[in-house]
Amino acid sequence: MKIRKFFRGSGRVLAFVFVASVIWLLFDMAALRLSINDVNSQLLKELVVKERAAMKRQATSRTHAPKRLFKHPVEKVPVDLGDIVENAKRLDTNVANVYRRKQKPVFRERTVAGNAAKPKPDSVERSDKKAIENNVLGSLQSVKPLRKDPSLNSTKTVKAAVLDKAKLPKAVTEGIKDVVAKDIGQKAKVQDVKDAAFTKAPPAVQEEERRVVPKGAEDKAVKTGNNMPEEKSKENLKDISNKKASEAAKAGFQQHPKNDTKLEPKPDVQQVAGVLRQADQNSELLNKNDPHPVKTQIQLTLPPKVQKVEPSKAKPTVPVKKPGALHKVMALDVTEKPRDAQAMGQFGHAAVVPKGKEAESQSRWNEGHFNVYLSEQIPIDRSVPDTRPALCSEKMVHDDLPTTSVIFCFVDEVWSTLLRSVHSVLNRSPPHLLKEIILVDDCSTKDNLKEPLDKYMAQFPKVRIIRLKERQGLIRARIAGAAQATGEVLTFLDSHIECNIGWLEPLLERVYVDRRKVACPVIEVISDKDMSYVQVDNFQRGIFKWPLVFGWNTLSEDIIKKNQMKDSDPLRCPVMAGGLFSIDKKYFYELGTYDPGLDVWGGENMEISFKIWMCGGEIEIIPCSRVGHIFRGQNPYKFPKDRQKTVERNLARVAEVWLDEYKELFYGHGYHHLLDKTVIDVGNLTEQIQLRQRLKCKSFKWYLENIYPDMEAPVVKAEGIVFNPGTRKCLALQNTTLVFATCDLSNQNQHFSYTWLRLIKQQGLCVVPHGLANRVSVEPCDPVNANQRWMLNTNKVMAEHIIVESSARRLCLEAGPKGDGIYVKDCFSGNEHQRWQFTNVYAQ
Numbered sequence: 001m002k003i004r005k006f007f008r009g010s011g012r013v014l015a016f017v018f019v020a021s022v023i024w025l026l027f028d029m030a031a032l033r034l035s036i037n038d039v040n041s042q043l044l045k046e047l048v049v050k051e052r053a054a055m056k057r058q059a060t061s062r063t064h065a066p067k068r069l070f071k072h073p074v075e076k077v078p079v080d081l082g083d084i085v086e087n088a089k090r091l092d093t094n095v096a097n098v099y100r101r102k103q104k105p106v107f108r109e110r111t112v113a114g115n116a117a118k119p120k121p122d123s124v125e126r127s128d129k130k131a132i133e134n135n136v137l138g139s140l141q142s143v144k145p146l147r148k149d150p151s152l153n154s155t156k157t158v159k160a161a162v163l164d165k166a167k168l169p170k171a172v173t174e175g176i177k178d179v180v181a182k183d184i185g186q187k188a189k190v191q192d193v194k195d196a197a198f199t200k201a202p203p204a205v206q207e208e209e210r211r212v213v214p215k216g217a218e219d220k221a222v223k224t225g226n227n228m229p230e231e232k233s234k235e236n237l238k239d240i241s242n243k244k245a246s247e248a249a250k251a252g253f254q255q256h257p258k259n260d261t262k263l264e265p266k267p268d269v270q271q272v273a274g275v276l277r278q279a280d281q282n283s284e285l286l287n288k289n290d291p292h293p294v295k296t297q298i299q300l301t302l303p304p305k306v307q308k309v310e311p312s313k314a315k316p317t318v319p320v321k322k323p324g325a326l327h328k329v330m331a332l333d334v335t336e337k338p339r340d341a342q343a344m345g346q347f348g349h350a351a352v353v354p355k356g357k358e359a360e361s362q363s364r365w366n367e368g369h370f371n372v373y374l375s376e377q378i379p380i381d382r383s384v385p386d387t388r389p390a391l392c393s394e395k396m397v398h399d400d401l402p403t404t405s406v407i408f409c410f411v412d413e414v415w416s417t418l419l420r421s422v423h424s425v426l427n428r429s430p431p432h433l434l435k436e437i438i439l440v441d442d443c444s445t446k447d448n449l450k451e452p453l454d455k456y457m458a459q460f461p462k463v464r465i466i467r468l469k470e471r472q473g474l475i476r477a478r479i480a481g482a483a484q485a486t487g488e489v490l491t492f493l494d495s496h497i498e499c500n501i502g503w504l505e506p507l508l509e510r511v512y513v514d515r516r517k518v519a520c521p522v523i524e525v526i527s528d529k530d531m532s533y534v535q536v537d538n539f540q541r542g543i544f545k546w547p548l549v550f551g552w553n554t555l556s557e558d559i560i561k562k563n564q565m566k567d568s569d570p571l572r573c574p575v576m577a578g579g580l581f582s583i584d585k586k587y588f589y590e591l592g593t594y595d596p597g598l599d600v601w602g603g604e605n606m607e608i609s610f611k612i613w614m615c616g617g618e619i620e621i622i623p624c625s626r627v628g629h630i631f632r633g634q635n636p637y638k639f640p641k642d643r644q645k646t647v648e649r650n651l652a653r654v655a656e657v658w659l660d661e662y663k664e665l666f667y668g669h670g671y672h673h674l675l676d677k678t679v680i681d682v683g684n685l686t687e688q689i690q691l692r693q694r695l696k697c698k699s700f701k702w703y704l705e706n707i708y709p710d711m712e713a714p715v716v717k718a719e720g721i722v723f724n725p726g727t728r729k730c731l732a733l734q735n736t737t738l739v740f741a742t743c744d745l746s747n748q749n750q751h752f753s754y755t756w757l758r759l760i761k762q763q764g765l766c767v768v769p770h771g772l773a774n775r776v777s778v779e780p781c782d783p784v785n786a787n788q789r790w791m792l793n794t795n796k797v798m799a800e801h802i803i804v805e806s807s808a809r810r811l812c813l814e815a816g817p818k819g820d821g822i823y824v825k826d827c828f829s830g831n832e833h834q835r836w837q838f839t840n841v842y843a844q
Contacts, residue, residue: 013069048549209381285799326396329624331504334427335381345378348385348533348628368414368496369632370528375416378531381423384628386501387524387535391568393502394623397509403435404508404582405487409477410495411442411637412449414732417496417630419456422463424499433504435487437463440480443471471640473600479593482585490588493627494579497532498526500626507582507625510570515584516617520576521625533628538567541577541621543708547669548606550575570620574708578605581619582626591615592691595653597683603650610658613707615697648674653682660700661715667783668756675783712843718754718792720839721745726832727819733762736778740819745839754838758789758805769804769811769824775811776822792838800835801827 102461345351351374353361361373368375404426418439425437439457441449459461466484468477482490489511491504503521510519520542525534539555555571559777595607612619639646652674655663667675674680704713721743722731730743732750744750748759752762760767766781766788782788789805790813802813804824812827812834828834 007613097597198421221818239714323400327399329392329397329505330430331386331393332428332430333383333501335383339381339383343379343382345374345381345531345549348383348528349531350530351378352530360402366636368417369634369636370496370630372413372414372416374531375420376418378416380416380419381427382420382498384500384533385535385579387626388500388624389538389567390503391566392506395506395568395624396504398512401433401505401508401512402488402584403433404489404491404492404504405435405481405485405585406437406491407440407478407481407485408437409440409442409474409481410444410449411471412444412446413495415446415448415453418449418453421493421495421497422457422460424497425493426460426462428501429504433508434462436485438481438484439463439465440477440783441465441467442477443468444471470751473640475594475598475601475604476596479596482588484591485585488585489582491582492580492586494629496526496630497580498628500524500628503625503627503686506622510620510622511582511584514618515587516612518576518581518583518612518617518619519570519620520573520581520621521623521627522621522623523577523580524626524628526628526630528630528632538623539565539571541571541573542577542609543711544575544606546713547671548603548654548729550577550605553571555752570622572707573621574711575609576605576619578608579629587617591617591695595657595688597653597685597688598650599641599646601635601637602647603654606651607654607658610654610700610703611692611697614658614700614703615695645680649680649682652680653685653688656682657692658684658700662700662713664705664715664756665713668758672757672783672786714842716753716755717843718838718841719751721750722752723837723839724815724819724833725835725837726817727815729815729819731822731836733765733778736765736777738767738822739774740815740822752838754790754792757783757806758791759783760790760802767813769807774811774823774825776824800837801829802836803827 166247339345353371354373357373361371364372404738406429408418408421422437422439425434437460439453441453444450454465457465464484466481468480472480489508491507493499507519507521509669510517522536522540524536526532527534537554539560540552541555542550543553544550557563559565564765591608591611594604598604598607608618611617635643648671651666652671655666659666674682704711723729723743724731724740727740729740730750732739732741732747732754733751733752741747741750749762752760752767754760761781762778765778765792767776768779768788769776779788786806791802791803791805793803804811804813807824810827811824812831813836814823814825814831815833816822817833825834
């Protein structure tokens with residue numbers, strides 16, 4: 001009875017809804033199960049398709065590129081080894097000539113079979129077909145019947161062309177058959193090819209592969225350019241010896257496009273056999289995994305004609321450089337031995353002072369004003385994280401980039417940081433671009449920087465040390481290093497840096513594109529406390545603030561979006577930091593180098609930056625080039641004279657030559673004392689002024705408007721008519737007397753300016769207070785005369801008062817009660833006759 005009550009009236013509706021919901025839920029569950037089964041079956045089908053595709057790709061790609069570089073200190077990032085090896089083939093990357101004098105050459109001349117063993121994208125595979133075609137022709141072009149027979153056309157395969165008895169001499173045909181017969185059906189040989197393609201050395205600097213030449217046949221083998229298998233060498237050499245030397249040279253070598261004496265050997269019969277063996281293996285794999293195999297045919301074309309070259313002048317291992325050709329930036333990071341991943345500071349990690357060594361670490365701080373103890377615990381060739389933007393690894397640079405001389409100037413530098421700086425350049429620079437490293441010793445006093453340094457650097461052929469007999473300072477030391485440089489580009493670096501991966505080529509590329517471009521790397525931070533390598537933000541450029549103080553500024557988001565800038569794009573830089581940059585050597589001397597009148601250190605970055613921009617050049621920061629730098633809180637170097645006076649003198653010299661009328665902004669920001677020539681002598685400026693005229697350099701006003709437009713640099717602090725609220729009149733200059741008159745903007749006699757030197761002037765006359773009856777008059781302006789200086793006070797207490805600067809009492813400029821004169825009297829904030837208003841006020 002109780003249950004029936006629930007099914008009466010509205011209870012029936014609720015029961016019906018409940019039953020319907022249960023039934024609907026059961027249907028949903030059934031439908032869901034069916035859909036899940038469908039999805040699973042679909043996924044299974046896709047998985048099967050992917051596995052088949054993977055098997056198909058595995059058949060065509062015979063090996064995988066090893067991971068070399070690391071984006072993160074722990075995680076490694078794969079690199080396209082094929083591109084690096086291709087670059088190495090075109091570029092001379094013999095690291096042994098740079099790294100160790102006693103080390104064996106470490107450039108492997110890859111065989112055709114070795115090249116066929118590495119994976120490449122489709123575009124590269126197509127280029128490989130062309131390469132194989134040229135290699136086969138190179139080995140067969142000395143055979144006269146092959147070139148004359150019209151029946152040999154592009155539709156025949158390489159194998160058929162090589163083994164055709166009617167078109168090859170018997171000795172060559174039998175030699176190929178013997179080699180091919182030994183390897184047919186031996187699939188284990190594929191792994192051997194893989195192992196031969198990769199060595200312990202980085203792909204771009206692999207060891208040279210040499211073949212054994214039978215005794216008595218060495219000279220003939222050199223002349224022909226082909227190293228035959230030993231069992232066929234006598235017969236083959238006999239056939240070739242009957243030809244003229246010019247034909248042998250033409251058949252055996254390919255001429256270098258730039259230098260007639262640089263030649264490259266063509267592959268021999270053994271290489272052709274390797275191609276055929278690899279082609280057989282590839283076809284077997286394709287036929288096994290692909291139901292519709294495609295038989296690849298390689299088209300044979302005639303080789304380009306080359307000039308005749310004397311065989312004795314041939315240099316077979318020099319790769320061909322093609323002017324205008326491009327390649328990806330080479331990401332080299334070479335080390336003499338495998339790096340210890342657990343070493344202190346490795347991969348740019350922060351180092352920690354061990355317990356019990358804190359006192360020693362602290363006591364050695366003053367040796368370099370950074371943690372010298374930790375620096376000595378870190379490997380001198382440690383690896384650092386690749387901090388370049390992602391697009392940089394895909395950037396293309398020209399093959400025929402100019403060579404560079406890297407110049408380090410140092411004085412009493414810490415041993416470990418100096419060595420780490422040099423090793424970072426050697427380890428991460430393409431050797432064919434690194435002409436030399438010049439170490440300029442600016443008369444160091446440390447014993448370990450003398451004979452021990454000479455002995456250590458003797459193992460590096462490209463490192464030279466220049467020692468100055470007297471302390472010259474950074475500026476003249478760099479000039480001395482540039483005078484000894486033989487590279488096409490000068491690259492200046494500080495002696496406490498670490499170059500990052502791929503740092504050099506992007507700099508040289510910008511100089512290559514335009515010789516008037518000066519390229520600067522992004523300067524990242526090496527912590528002075530824990531020696532960690534710290535990445536900096538993107539879009540930072542060098543600027544200056546008054547009085548010529550260098551600083552860093554980040555571009556605003558609006559500018560970045562407006563110009564659609566990428567983090568890998570070069571960034572125009574108004575002022576370089578000065579320590580790290582690359583510049584064309586000839587252009588450096590066209591600019592007159594640094595001003596040789598600058599002493600020791602300070603202001604040289606301003607001088608060369610203004611000179612470059614105003615005289616037709618450009619300065620760019622290259623985000624794809626990164627160099628770490630130890631920034632220290634204090635300069636550890638001793639100055640021959642007072643440090644502050646030396647820097648101030650240098651800046652005054654720069655201001656006088658390059659700032660034009662804006663030099664008052666420099667002096668007005670606390671450097672009034674430099675105007676007195678009896679206090680400081682800036683030296684003779686005649687040569688620098690004539691240099692600027694000879695180079696037809698633009699004005700500093702042009703520089704501010706076009707290169708650094710966001711810099712606020714009004715020529716004067718205030719200007720216009722000077723209104724006095726007490727008299728309701730304006731100050732005027734009548735002849736040489738100050739008077740008051742009805743305000744008139746068109747009257748030039750009422751126009752005054754308040755300068756950065758704190759002078760109230762009209763043309764060449766300045767307002768000056770006199771002791772006699774506290775009257776005020778005018779006299780010729782003299783920036784050195786402190787009595788002519790006024791302070792324009794615009795604070796709330798003394799609003800718009802003009803105060804005498806040289807007086808011990810607080811005296812203010814005051815108008816007569818009836819506008820009948822102008823005086824200086826004790827300042828009073830409520831006195832309207834002491835208030836003055838300029839029409840335009842630009843700076844406080």
